[in-house]
Amino acid sequence: xxxxxxxxxxxxxxxxxxxxxxxxxxxxxxxxxxxxxxxxxxxxxxxxxxxxxxxxxxxxxxxxxxxxxxxxxxxxxxxxxxxxxxxxxxxxxxxxxxxxxxxxxxxxxxxxxxxxx
Numbered sequence: 001x002x003x004x005x006x007x008x009x010x011x012x013x014x015x016x017x018x019x020x021x022x023x024x025x026x027x028x029x030x031x032x033x034x035x036x037x038x039x040x041x042x043x044x045x046x047x048x049x050x051x052x053x054x055x056x057x058x059x060x061x062x063x064x065x066x067x068x069x070x071x072x073x074x075x076x077x078x079x080x081x082x083x084x085x086x087x088x089x090x091x092x093x094x095x096x097x098x099x100x101x102x103x104x105x106x107x108x109x110x111x112x113x114x115x116x117x
Contacts, residue, residue, distance in 0.1 A: 052101070059094045066091035 066087040073079040 055098065055101075059091075059098045062087075062091040062094045
């Protein structure tokens with residue numbers, strides 16, 4: 001068998017491992033709430049780039065939806081002509097708005113680069 005000193009050391013090591021395990025489990029329980037808090041804070045700080053990126057995604061979705069509805073109408077999948085026209089106008093309007101935002105942003109950048117400090 002083993003030396004009594006080794007057995008005592010082994011028991012204390014086991015307790016230490018158990019304590020470490022409990023500490024890790026307690027951290028693991030709090031981790032999802034900490035991650036959610038960080039994500040919430042990062043969502044609260046939304047800059048122009050984030051808003052513009054989301055808007056570009058929305059315009060792209062409108063374009064794809066308009067294309068899909070048009071194809072469904074052509075294939076005779078039960079889509080009415082007014083649905084095609086509404087989707088097309090919505091896609092057109094959102095694209096025009098995006099182009100105006102782009103133009104104004106470029107104008108603003110040009111003005112800022114002309115300014116002397």
